[in-house]
Amino acid sequence: MTDTIVIAELSKGKINATTNELVTAAGMLGSNCTLVVPCTESSVANDAGSITGITKVIAAKSSVFETYDAAAWAEALDSASPSGIVITSASAQSKDLAARLAARRSVSVIQDVTGIQNGTLSTPIYSGKAIQNVSLNGDAVVTIRANIFRPAENSGNCDVQVLDTTGNLATALQEMVQRASERLDVSEANIIVSGGRGMGTPANFSHLEEIADKLGAAVGASRAAVDTWEEIPHSMQVGQTGKTVNPNLYIAVGISGAIQHLAGMRSSKYIVAINKDAEAPIFQHADYGIVASWEDALPVLSNSLASLLG
Numbered sequence: 001m002t003d004t005i006v007i008a009e010l011s012k013g014k015i016n017a018t019t020n021e022l023v024t025a026a027g028m029l030g031s032n033c034t035l036v037v038p039c040t041e042s043s044v045a046n047d048a049g050s051i052t053g054i055t056k057v058i059a060a061k062s063s064v065f066e067t068y069d070a071a072a073w074a075e076a077l078d079s080a081s082p083s084g085i086v087i088t089s090a091s092a093q094s095k096d097l098a099a100r101l102a103a104r105r106s107v108s109v110i111q112d113v114t115g116i117q118n119g120t121l122s123t124p125i126y127s128g129k130a131i132q133n134v135s136l137n138g139d140a141v142v143t144i145r146a147n148i149f150r151p152a153e154n155s156g157n158c159d160v161q162v163l164d165t166t167g168n169l170a171t172a173l174q175e176m177v178q179r180a181s182e183r184l185d186v187s188e189a190n191i192i193v194s195g196g197r198g199m200g201t202p203a204n205f206s207h208l209e210e211i212a213d214k215l216g217a218a219v220g221a222s223r224a225a226v227d228t229w230e231e232i233p234h235s236m237q238v239g240q241t242g243k244t245v246n247p248n249l250y251i252a253v254g255i256s257g258a259i260q261h262l263a264g265m266r267s268s269k270y271i272v273a274i275n276k277d278a279e280a281p282i283f284q285h286a287d288y289g290i291v292a293s294w295e296d297a298l299p300v301l302s303n304s305l306a307s308l309l310g
Contacts, residue, residue: 002030003084007077008037015048018089020151023053025144026087028116034058036081038065042162052156059162068093074100080163083139090143092235102141109141110134114148128240128260146187147244186238189218191249194238196222198254199294202231207298208253214305222255239264253294257282
């Protein structure tokens with residue numbers, strides 16, 4: 001079988017749980033899974049050896065990993081990673097990186113994989129209206145959508161190899177713009193507060209952010225909201241053509257509940273829907289439904305949370 005290489009997904013300087021899902025996917029595509037951890041300090045990779053299913057951990061240490069630059073990261077990771085099928089997550093940054101790695105290695109790239117069966121990869125096309133099945137024939141770079149595959153357990157034990165990489169610093173544009181406040185990504189959150197076009201304007205998402213801040217939650221959006229307003233980025237989109245989520249609590253505000261959206265969040269453990277349309281399809285899937293406008297419901301919810309949480 002073909003060797004597989006998983007590029008670890010990092011969040012706030014630590015290996016993200018999504019990495020365990022990538023290892024599971026790697027086991028369906030090949031053998032001898034090598035986990036490559038991009039880092040500035042090798043200690044980040046210390047716990048990676050416990051992930052079940054990997055045979056080697058490479059801590060790719062370089063100053064280029066301080067901030068994301070596609071060209072520099074691709075060069076550094078290309079030099080650190082052995083040949084085989086390279087697997088990354090389908091986050092916006094990792095999909096960009098995957099394309100760069102594929103170009104450097106002159107291999108195919110398959111983006112946003114949502115299923116693997118007998119070596120055949122499934123990926124949505126035409127804005128999720130169809131699914132294409134792709135069979136690999138040789139090395140490739142593959143991105144895997146989060147919250148699709150069962151995470152590998154942490155019962156393994158393999159050594160960590162530290163490799164100092166030297167990306168081309170001259171190509172690093174250092175154009176990363178630090179945001180004043182960086183919110184938790186919806187694919188990582190245990191609680192998500194999502195808004196739809198029923199919020200009226202993108203400015204009204206500030207009311208969702210207020211609720212999210214009190215709950216320690218991420219803020220999501222429906223495809224309708226993302227398509228309607230440029231201010232709502234695609235990174236917030238939950239749904240078949242966005243991100244698949246599986247939180248403990250999903251609060252849908254002003255979201256009708258189209259099939260495309262439900263495909264990305266229906267596995268949530270507890271769904272609360274707030275919508276002024278009593279016939280909205282979202283109520284058929286909600287554990288608790290509130291027929292009210294967001295203008296009426298959110299202030300009450302905010303006050304209740306303030307009383308409960310002090």
